[in-house]
Amino acid sequence: MATTTAAPKKHKDWRILTGLLLLCAFPIFAGSLRLAELTGGAPITPENARFFAVPVPVIVHIIAASLFCVMGAFQFAPGLRRRRLGLHRVSGRALVPLGLAAALSALWMTFFYPSPPGDGPLLFAFRVVFGSGMAVALVLGTVAVLRRDIRRHRAWMIRGYAIGMGAGTQVLTHVPWALAFGAPGELTHALLMAAGWVINLVVAERVIRQP
Template identity: 65%
Template sequence: MPAALILLSAVPVIAGAVRLNELIAGAAVTPENARFFAVPTPVVTHIFCVGVYSVLGAFQFASGFRRRRPGWHRAAGRLLIPCGLVAALTGLWMTLFYPRPAGDGDLLTGFRLVFGTAMVVSILLGLAAIRRRDVTGHRAWMIRGYAIALGAGTQVLTHLSWFLFFGAPGEFARALLMGAGWMINLAVAEWLIRRRPVRSPRTLTGHADDHRRSPGVMAREGRRTRLSS
């Protein structure tokens, strides 16, 4: 799962790196990037925090690694929580205060505000849950927050599918495709949260047999086993 999550976040991380290179190298100012050159701090902070949150957060889903190194899980969480909050808050700031780019309408702005706020709330609820030692609640809220953060990766897939069949999306279609990316991720997150762990057939059979057999039968079977050995 960590490899799949890193792959999903690869496109937005690469796009962020390209944007940083533009700002550092002093690329030509265009209508598309003028807002970033005018006030670079929010977008630079956003790109850095999203990259750390997406890549490092993927390893929190490696259950075997977490069990072997519980200290690493806690240490990484102390970095992921502020990175996730800063990523969401800078995203909200850019939505509210940067000039709106071409192709972004009121509906998409509303989606960004709703899901950005939901990411902040999810991370804070996850933090509150672990402080009261509610591990199940902590896991659920952190998965939801991470799912929202990876919306940019899924939005690449929703846009690509639309482009292959219908061409470039208009303002309304673009907003729906962006919203679909967040909703798909949240649907998968809820499935992960609510699914029950599968117990092995051997364990289930053993418990069922023990309940069906009486103590006397189990004692006789034990004596036969000792005599045969």
């Protein structure tokens, strides 16, 4: 009976991991192209000039966000977390600084890089709100676990991870729009970006409320 019960749980773990890792793949691929561009002597264009002028924040963001998303996926498989609690704790100690590096570098880029064409004040505001929200969620999750409040720790870490995974979901909000209507305008682009974060947070809240 124990083996029969364990099998569906393992399948659930793999479904969760596969879904999260596939979602990670979109921004990681784009980030890898950006890193190759910065390190491979690609020509400087108006679109990438800001990254060549000050490359450290975008490099930190790509590396930290990629590791945060991939390592974080393994934290949210319930069966794996129960079977490897020590690994969960060790990974968590790495994930918090990685997540904060991703969030804070994103905020730095929002405030100090010149805005590319197609962005605008609404998207600027969304990036500040969700970037700050990710950092706050990770800090609150850390404070909760230090107080041995595992329920709040889990909730805040799920929220922080959901925001960090926004770039993957934003691909899914933009591609159908682009195929149906062409490149979005400034307002639509901002709303599609926000939709990626909001969708993830809605899913996160449903997961948090599961028994």
